[in-house]
Amino acid sequence: xxxxxxxxxxxxxxxxxxxxxxxxxxxxxxxxxxxxxxxxxxxxxxxxxxxxxxxxxxxxxxxxxxxxxxxxxxxxxxxxxxxxxxxxxxxxxxxxxxxxxxxxxxxxxxxxxxxxxxxxxxxxxxxxxxxxxxxxxxxxxxxxxxxxxxxxxxxxxxxxxxxxxxxxxxxxxxxxxxxxxxxxxxxxxxxxxxxxxxxxxxxxxxxxxxxxxxxxxxxxxxxxxxxxxxxxxxxxxxxxxxxxxxxxxxxxxxxxxxxxxxxxxxxxxxxxxxxxxxxxxxxxxxxxxxxxxxxxxxxxxxxxxxxxxxxxxxxxxxxxxxxxxxxxxxxxxxxxxxxxxxxxxxxxxxxxxxxxxxxxxxxxxxxxxxxxxxxxxxxxxxxxxxxxxxxxxxxxxxxxxxxxxxxxx
Amino acid sequence: xxxxxxxxxxxxxxxxxxxxxxxxxxxxxxxxxxxxxxxxxxxxxxxxxxxxxxxxxxxxxxxxxxxxxxxxxxxxxxxxxxxxxxxxxxxxxxxxxxxxxxxxxxxxxxxxxxxxxxxxxxxxxxxxxxxxxxxxxxxxxxxxxxxxxxxxxxxxxxxxxxxxxxxxxxxxxxxxxxxxxxxxxxxx
Numbered sequence: 260x261x262x263x264x265x266x267x268x269x270x271x272x273x274x275x276x277x278x279x280x281x282x283x284x285x286x287x288x289x290x291x292x293x294x295x296x297x298x299x300x301x302x303x304x305x306x307x308x309x310x311x312x313x314x315x316x317x318x319x320x321x322x323x324x325x326x327x328x329x330x331x332x333x334x335x336x337x338x339x340x341x342x343x344x345x346x347x348x349x350x351x352x353x354x355x356x357x358x359x360x361x362x363x364x365x366x367x368x369x370x371x372x373x374x375x376x377x378x379x380x381x382x383x384x385x386x387x388x389x390x391x392x393x394x395x396x397x398x399x400x401x402x403x404x405x406x407x408x409x410x411x412x413x414x415x416x417x418x419x420x421x422x423x424x425x426x427x428x429x430x431x432x433x434x435x436x437x438x439x440x441x442x443x444x445x446x447x448x449x450x451x452x453x454x455x456x457x458x459x460x461x462x463x464x465x466x467x468x469x470x471x472x473x474x475x476x477x478x479x480x481x482x483x484x485x486x487x488x489x490x491x492x493x494x495x496x497x498x499x500x501x502x503x504x505x506x507x508x509x510x511x512x513x514x515x516x517x518x519x520x521x522x523x524x525x526x527x528x529x530x531x532x533x534x535x536x537x538x539x540x541x542x543x544x545x546x547x548x549x550x551x552x553x554x555x556x557x558x559x560x561x562x563x564x565x566x567x568x569x570x571x572x573x574x575x576x577x578x579x580x581x582x583x584x585x586x587x588x589x590x591x592x593x594x595x596x597x598x599x600x601x602x603x604x605x606x607x608x609x610x611x612x613x614x615x616x617x618x619x620x621x622x623x624x625x626x627x628x629x630x631x632x633x634x635x636x637x638x639x640x641x642x643x644x645x646x647x648x649x650x651x652x653x654x655x656x657x658x659x660x661x662x663x664x665x666x667x668x
Numbered sequence: 669x670x671x672x673x674x675x676x677x678x679x680x681x682x683x684x685x686x687x688x689x690x691x692x693x694x695x696x697x698x699x700x701x702x703x704x705x706x707x708x709x710x711x712x713x714x715x716x717x718x719x720x721x722x723x724x725x726x727x728x729x730x731x732x733x734x735x736x737x738x739x740x741x742x743x744x745x746x747x748x749x750x751x752x753x754x755x756x757x758x759x760x761x762x763x764x765x766x767x768x769x770x771x772x773x774x775x776x777x778x779x780x781x782x783x784x785x786x787x788x789x790x791x792x793x794x795x796x797x798x799x800x801x802x803x804x805x806x807x808x809x810x811x812x813x814x815x816x817x818x819x820x821x822x823x824x825x826x827x828x829x830x831x832x833x834x835x836x837x838x839x840x841x842x843x844x845x846x847x848x849x850x851x852x853x854x855x856x
C-alpha cells in the first residue's frame with residue numbers, strides 16, 4: 260500500500276477518497292506489462308523487426324481528404340479551361356483551313372475561315388456537278404466607325420482568300436462553267452479610285468466589263484457603292500480574283516467561287532452536231548444518186564432540215580463553249596453601303612519586342628489567375644461540404660460513444 | 669500482496685517547444701509518457717470496462733494510437749497526459765459500443781475482488797466495501813473517480829478529456845466523491 264503523502268492531488272479534501280480508491284486500484288498483469296513494453300520498444304512495429312526501425316513517413320490521414328480534393332479541383336479546372344480554350348482558339352486563332360471532298364465528283368471544295376466559326380452551309384460537302392468555294396474575311400473589322408481616317412486596309416485576308424480559290428481542283432478534261440463573286444469594302448472617298456483599279460485589273464486579264472454601277476459618296480460616311488459584272492477568261496479568273504483582292508484601300512468581306520460541271524452536256528451537244536453532220540453527208544450522197552424530180556425535192560427538204568439542226572447545235576455548242584471559256588465575276592464594293600473600320604496594315608510579329616513580351620507575360624498572368632479562380636471556385640464549396648460532413652461525423656461518433664458510456668452498467 | 673510499485677506522481681513533461689522536433693526527440697517524449705502512464709491508464713480503462721482482457725487490449729490500442737498521432741499533439745491545448753487519456757477514453761468507449769453491438773446478452777462484470785490471501789480481514793472487508801461502493805456509482809461518476817485518482821489529472825485536464833468546462837468538471841467530481849463517500853459509509 261502506498262503512503263498517502265505520495266499522492267499529489269490538488270484537493271486535500273479528497274485525500275480520504277484517494278486513499279480508498281488507491282486501496283482497490285488494479286495493476287496490469289506482468290505478462291501484459293512486459294508484452295506492451297516490448298511492443299513499445301519496437302515502436303509498435305511487427306515482431307520480426309526487432310531493431311526498432313522507424314516507420315516510413317506517410318501522408319497524414321487528415322491531409323488525405325484535402326489532397327484528393329485539391330487534385331480533383333485542379334483536374335476539373337484543367338478540363339474546364341481546355342474546353343473553353345478550344346472555343347477561343349476557333350475565334351481568335353490563326354486562319355483555319357477546312358478541306359471537304361465530295362464523293363464521286365472528283366472535285367474538291369475548300370473553304371477558308373478567317374477568325375470565325377464556319378456556317379453550316381460552308382461545312383457541307385458540295386454536291387456534284389457544281390461546287391462552291393466561299394471565303395469570308397470580315398473578322399478583321401470589329402465594327403463600324405468613322406471612315407475619314409486615311410489609313411490603309413489590310414490585304415492579308417484578301418490574299419488568303421485568293422489563295423483558297425486557286426486551290427480549287429479541276430478534273431482533267433472536264434468542262435466547267437465557273438463564276439465568282441467578290442465583296443470588297445473601302446472608305447467612301449475611295450470608291451471611285453477602287454472602281455478605276457478594278458477596270459485596270461479587268462483589262463490586264465483581257466476580260467470585259469458587262470455592266471458596272473458606281474455611286475460616289477459626297478460625304479464622309481455612307482453612300483459610296485459600286486458593282487461590277489465582269490466576264491474574264493476562265494484561265495485568268497484566279498489571277499483576277501487575286502489582283503482584285505490585293506487592290507489598295509480595300510478589304511475583302513467575302514468571296515464566293517462556284518463551278519458547274521457541264522462535261523456531259525458538252526459531249527451530248529457535240530454528238531448531236533456530229534450526227535447532224537453525218538445526216539447531211541448521207542443526204543448529199545442520196546441527192547447525187549437521185550434520178551427523179553420527186554426524189555430530189557424530198558432529199559433537198561431533208562437537207563434543209565439537217566442544215567437547220569447543224570446550225571442550231573453549233574450555236575448551242577458555241578454558247579456553251581463561251582460560257583466555259585469566260586467566267587462571270589461579280590464584284591461588289593461596299594455592298595451594304597456601310598464601310599468597315601479601316602484596319603492598319605499589320606507589321607511583322609516575328610521579332611522580339613518589349614511590348615510583345617509584356618503582352619505575353621500579362622496573358623500568362625491572366626490565365627494563371629483564371630486557373631486559380633476556377634480552382635478556388637471548385638475547392639471552396641467542396642471543402643466546405645467536406646468540413647461540414649467531417650464535423651457531423653465526428654459529432655455523431657462522439658455522441659454514440661457517450662451513449663455507450665451511459666448505457667454501460 | 670502485489671509487489672510495491674511506486675505510483676506515478678504526475679510527471680511533468682516540461683519539454684520546451686521547439687520549431688522542429690526530430691524523430692528521436694519525439695520518440696523520447698513518448699517513451700517518457702508511456703513509462704509514467706502505463707499503469708494509470710490501465711487502471712482507468714479497467715474502471716470503465718470492468719474487464720481485464722478488454723482493458724489490456726484497449727490500453728495497448730491507446731498507446732499505439734498515441735504513438736501514431738504523437739506529431740499531432742498540440743501542447744497549447746493541454747498536457748500530454750490529458751491527451752493520452754482522451755485517446756484511451758475514446759478507445760474504451762469504442763470498445764463499449766462494440767460490445768453493445770456484438771453481444772446482446774448482458775455480460776456480468778468481471779469479479780475484481782481479491783480472494784482470500786491471508787491479509788488482514790479488516791482490510792479485505794474495507795476494500796470489498798470500496799469496490800461495492802464504486803460499482804454502485806454511475807459509469808460517468810466512476811470514470812471521474814478513475815480519471816482523478818488513478819490518472820491524477822487536474823480539473824482542467826479532466827475538463828479537457830471529458831469535453832466540459834473546468835468548473836463543471838469540478839462540480840461533477842465533487843458530486844461523485846460525495847456519492848462515493850456516502851456509499852462507502854453506508855451501513856451494510
